[in-house]
Amino acid sequence: MSAIAEGWQATLSRVAHAARAVGRDPASISVLAVSKTFPVEAVVEAMAAGASRFGENYVQEGVAKIVALRALRARDEHHAAVLPMPEWHFIGPIQGNKSRAIAEHFDWVHSIERLRIAQRLSEQRPEELPPLQVCAQVNISREASKSGASPQETLALCHAIAQLPRLRLRGLMAIPEPESDPVRQRAPFAALRALLEECRRDGLALDTLSMGMSADLEAAVAEGATIVRVGSAIFGRRAAAVT
Ligand SMILES: *Cc1c(COP(=O)(O)O)cnc(C)c1O
Numbered sequence: 001m002s003a004i005a006e007g008w009q010a011t012l013s014r015v016a017h018a019a020r021a022v023g024r025d026p027a028s029i030s031v032l033a034v035s036k037t038f039p040v041e042a043v044v045e046a047m048a049a050g051a052s053r054f055g056e057n058y059v060q061e062g063v064a065k066i067v068a069l070r071a072l073r074a075r076d077e078h079h080a081a082v083l084p085m086p087e088w089h090f091i092g093p094i095q096g097n098k099s100r101a102i103a104e105h106f107d108w109v110h111s112i113e114r115l116r117i118a119q120r121l122s123e124q125r126p127e128e129l130p131p132l133q134v135c136a137q138v139n140i141s142r143e144a145s146k147s148g149a150s151p152q153e154t155l156a157l158c159h160a161i162a163q164l165p166r167l168r169l170r171g172l173m174a175i176p177e178p179e180s181d182p183v184r185q186r187a188p189f190a191a192l193r194a195l196l197e198e199c200r201r202d203g204l205a206l207d208t209l210s211m212g213m214s215a216d217l218e219a220a221v222a223e224g225a226t227i228v229r230v231g232s233a234i235f236g237r238r239a240a241a242v243t
Contacts, residue, residue, distance in 0.1 A: 004042060005049035007234040008033070011217075012050075015228060018221035029221055032089055032210075034231030036061065037238045040068040046234060047083050055110075055229050057092030063105050091173075091210075091229060093147055100124045103166075108133040110173040110210045110229075113148050118161045125166035134167050135210050138195060140174040140188045148174065151195055158199050158206075171208030171226070172196050178215065185216045189223035196224075 001009070008031075016026040033046050034055040043054055043065060056062030066088055076082060089108040094117050102109060103124035112118050112134050125132050136157050139148030149157050154172070162169045172195060176188035189211050199206055212220025214233035221228065232238060 002045055004045045004235060008046055008049040008051055011230050011233050015221060018218040022222050030227045032227050032229045033234050034229050038235045040065050042235055053087045055089045055091045059098040059101050063101050066105050110135045111137045113137045115160050118164055118167060122164035122166040131166050131168040133170050135171050135173040135208055137173045138192060140192050141177040143177055154195055155199055155202060158204055162204055171206040173210035182219055185219035186223055189220045193224045
């Protein structure tokens with residue numbers, strides 16, 4: 001088995017174990033394979049291992065990979081390339097001038113932190129594609145440096161996003177501040193879940209909690225994650241961050 005196939009299998013086992021520990025069905029949790037900084041060959045390898053959803057943080061890199069995978073599939077030269085086209089999720093910060101490329105190429109966006117960006121994505125989503133599936137990103141640890149809407153403004157932001165014609169609001173996403181203690185990891189995830197429940201009580205039909213990464217996915221699953229975003233545990237260590 002390749003290192004990526006092993007990382008994928010090990011991640012599925014961790015998710016299943018964490019789900020059963022709290023009485024959840026492992027099938028209710030999707031693993032988003034975060035392929036940022038890794039080449040399209042790594043995506044093809046992960047697809048062969050069973051991954052069908054990929055996350056990217058940087059617009060140009062992500063779009064290049066989507067286009068490259070399409071070309072590979074058109075040439076039909078690799079077994080894994082003939083698997084169905086995976087779902088592509090944009091999970092990084094969004095600059096206004098990059099929103100069109102996101103609207104045209106991705107299936108999901110997890111990182112909407114203000115209404116203006118949501119409006120642009122809705123306006124720019126091509127007619128022939130299904131609505132863009134989106135999550136509002138919440139700054140759940142209330143760190144000045146972190147992206148995301150404040151918990152206080154999240155409900156209003158969600159109601160406004162839900163009105164946009166070419167977006168379909170699915171839920172909330174957060175990236176809590178790193179915490180090594182597995183018990184303390186749970187608090188921000190519990191807070192995000194409480195916020196999702198508040199949105200639901202207020203009439204929004206939401207089904208997605210995007211939370212948990214390589215270092216804290218067990219805590220996130222214990223608190224109700226429906227999508228965990230896992231990079232290094234599948235693909236290995238990344239070189240220093242590119243931006
Ligand atoms: C890089 C990244 C991940 C994956 O992080 P790992 O620690 O490698 O699992 C998840 N979510 C977001 C938003 C990221 O930028």
